[in-house]
Amino acid sequence: MAKVLMKGNEAMALAAIKAGLDAFYGYPITPQNELPEYLSKQMPLHGRAFVQAESEVAAINMVYGAAGAGARVMTSSSSPGIALKQEGLTYIAGAELPAVIINVMRGGPGLGGIQPSQADYKQITRGGGNGDYYLYSLAPESLQEAVDLIKESFDIADYFRNPVMIAVDGLIGQMMEPVDFEREVPKWDLKPKTWAADGNRKNRKKNIINSLYLDPNDLENHNLKLKAKYDEMRDKHQRYEMINMENAEIVIVAFGSTSRISRTAIELLKEEGINCGIIRPITIYPFPQNAFNEIPESVKNILVVEMNLGQMVDDVKLHVQGRLPVHFYGRVGGIVPEAEEISDQVKKIVGGTYE
Amino acid sequence: MSNVKTVYKKSEGLSDFHLSYCPGCTHGVIHKLVAESLVELDLLDRTIGISSVGCSALNYDFFSCDMQQAAHGRAPAVATGIKRVKKDAIIFTYQGDGDLASIGIAEAIHAAARGENITIVFVNNAIYGMTGGQMAPTTLPGQITTTSQNGRDPETQGLPLKISELMATIPGATYVERVSVHDPKHVFKAKKALKKAFEIQRDKKGFSLIEFISTCPVNWGMTPKGAVDWAVDNLIPYYPLGVYKDKTEGIE
Numbered sequence: 133m134a135k136v137l138m139k140g141n142e143a144m145a146l147a148a149i150k151a152g153l154d155a156f157y158g159y160p161i162t163p164q165n166e167l168p169e170y171l172s173k174q175m176p177l178h179g180r181a182f183v184q185a186e187s188e189v190a191a192i193n194m195v196y197g198a199a200g201a202g203a204r205v206m207t208s209s210s211s212p213g214i215a216l217k218q219e220g221l222t223y224i225a226g227a228e229l230p231a232v233i234i235n236v237m238r239g240g241p242g243l244g245g246i247q248p249s250q251a252d253y254k255q256i257t258r259g260g261g262n263g264d265y266y267l268y269s270l271a272p273e274s275l276q277e278a279v280d281l282i283k284e285s286f287d288i289a290d291y292f293r294n295p296v297m298i299a300v301d302g303l304i305g306q307m308m309e310p311v312d313f314e315r316e317v318p319k320w321d322l323k324p325k326t327w328a329a330d331g332n333r334k335n336r337k338k339n340i341i342n343s344l345y346l347d348p349n350d351l352e353n354h355n356l357k358l359k360a361k362y363d364e365m366r367d368k369h370q371r372y373e374m375i376n377m378e379n380a381e382i383v384i385v386a387f388g389s390t391s392r393i394s395r396t397a398i399e400l401l402k403e404e405g406i407n408c409g410i411i412r413p414i415t416i417y418p419f420p421q422n423a424f425n426e427i428p429e430s431v432k433n434i435l436v437v438e439m440n441l442g443q444m445v446d447d448v449k450l451h452v453q454g455r456l457p458v459h460f461y462g463r464v465g466g467i468v469p470e471a472e473e474i475s476d477q478v479k480k481i482v483g484g485t486y487e
Numbered sequence: 488m489s490n491v492k493t494v495y496k497k498s499e500g501l502s503d504f505h506l507s508y509c510p511g512c513t514h515g516v517i518h519k520l521v522a523e524s525l526v527e528l529d530l531l532d533r534t535i536g537i538s539s540v541g542c543s544a545l546n547y548d549f550f551s552c553d554m555q556q557a558a559h560g561r562a563p564a565v566a567t568g569i570k571r572v573k574k575d576a577i578i579f580t581y582q583g584d585g586d587l588a589s590i591g592i593a594e595a596i597h598a599a600a601r602g603e604n605i606t607i608v609f610v611n612n613a614i615y616g617m618t619g620g621q622m623a624p625t626t627l628p629g630q631i632t633t634t635s636q637n638g639r640d641p642e643t644q645g646l647p648l649k650i651s652e653l654m655a656t657i658p659g660a661t662y663v664e665r666v667s668v669h670d671p672k673h674v675f676k677a678k679k680a681l682k683k684a685f686e687i688q689r690d691k692k693g694f695s696l697i698e699f700i701s702t703c704p705v706n707w708g709m710t711p712k713g714a715v716d717w718a719v720d721n722l723i724p725y726y727p728l729g730v731y732k733d734k735t736e737g738i739e
Contacts, residue, residue, distance in 0.1 A: 181571035197568025331576030
């Protein structure tokens with residue numbers, strides 16, 4: 133099919149419809165508003181559910197309900213709204229339900245700003261709410277990749293019975309790019325949702341959706357069962373891209389929009405004879421730690437570039453384990469680093485022509 | 488033995504779990520009425536109940552229909568999420584006064600405002616039971632609780648919320664009634680109200696809320712009989728029983 137020129141937020145919404153979205157529950161917040169706006173028109177036309185909830189808290193609890201009844205369900209929000217949704221996310225994870233959450237990140241803390249940011253890295257990758265749990269979290273760098281990952285994310289959520297977060301920044305939400313919606317994405321091996329409390333008890337025992345375990349032994353067993361899922365994510369489902377690694381003397385680690393800008397930066401560096409690679413995490417949870425075992429001998433330095441003041445850099449240091457110096461460059465406040473800024477940082481580190 | 492016949496038995500809508508409620512608490516009676524109503528209307532197999540947080544948090548084990556446990560106050564949002572994708576299912580929430588009238592007041596009001604076709608079973612015993620007897624939005628003026636140890640002072644702690652009266656003002660609500668289960672006559676009346684609420688939902692006529700005046704002998708520091716008498720003498724005068732709204736009968 134021909135590519136369609138669409139705005140990021142609308143493209144992500146359409147991708148969810150293509151994935152069989154049954155219900156969307158949301159609450160307005162900039163810079164993701166075009167997503168629910170688009171769905172408010174499209175979902176009823178497709179005979180599917182759309183509710184603008186009274187709050188982010190209500191929206192995520194609606195998601196919890198529909199997920200418990202076996203539906204494919206999604207919500208979207210932006211950083212402060214995601215903070216409010218943490219209550220529901222921990223219940224969804226605790227009750228082992230599938231759901232997709234799109235986070236179009238903006239700056240913080242507090243009300244922060246409405247411009248692009250990656251300052252939710254820790255909010256996203258550490259679970260976010262109370263208890264031991266994680267969200268399988270995907271960080272696309274383009275609209276095409278966002279659309280492909282969203283189409284697949286519902287399968288991933290169903291497979292793990294765990295929430296999946298799509299982590300993009302406001303740049304991806306707001307920009308326009310041509311997108312092919314019919315590209316094939318991996319199909320996961322999914323079992324029927326026999327666990328759903330869907331009000332169809334006629335020929336089975338009753339189903340219960342729950343995250344309460346008052347007996348400490350039961351809760352420990354439940355926690356260990358959840359951990360087995362996170363271990364499987366880490367062992368089998370890390371995703372990352374290694375770019376221009378051959379003979380690289382330095383490697384940039386960046387996800388989402390910053391990795392996209394870093395692609396331009398390494399072209400600028402090539403013109404000056406500096407060979408710079410990129411490790412691009414596609415999953416930010418599980419963190420793609422395997423990539424750091426594949427770094428060639430030629431690499432002498434690592435530079436982490438983020439639109440925050442240093443969050444993913446902690447994970448990079450954890451997995452580099454002191455084998456290489458890890459440097460950091462970040463812009464915040466909604467300011468997107470330019471390719472020249474990044475290439476200048478690289479030059480500083482490698483001690484090249486930069487003064 | 489041929490002349491032995493069953494005249495009364497536990498409802499099929501209840502499981503074999505032992506209820507976790509304290510002696511003298513009226514949650515058990517209310518559970519029975521919910522279960523019997525669903526069975527008598529032949530709705531049990533397509534019902535999904537929403538447990539909330541509080542004494543009734545564990546009732547996902549007590550009812551024999553599908554159940555989903557909700558975060559504190561969020562049951563009407565959870566019910567909304569389900570109902571929009573399962574339009575033919577019967578959805579009820581079972582919420583106490585701390586859950587519905589305090590932390591979950593927004594979810595309750597907006598579910599009514601949207602005219603969600605669900606039924607809220609609201610149990611008002613004027614106290615937080617599960618957490619050990621703290622003040623609720625429905626605690627009466629002067630009532631002693633663990634967080635109003637000098638008695639609720641309206642000057643600093645405000646006056647109790649009247650939920651049925653409040654919900655009846657919401658245009659989207661179809662049926663709101665306050666009932667009590669302090670004696671057999673009122674138990675029968677309460678069951679009639681519950682059945683009507685489920686019939687309204689079955690017939691897709693919209694949002695219903697039945698408020699039950701209930702007791703908490705342990706946290707009120709009373710005997711079961713004393714608690715029932717206190718409810719009759721103190722709660723019912725402040726929270727009068729009756730139909731506050733019934734669009735199906737033109738009562739608004």
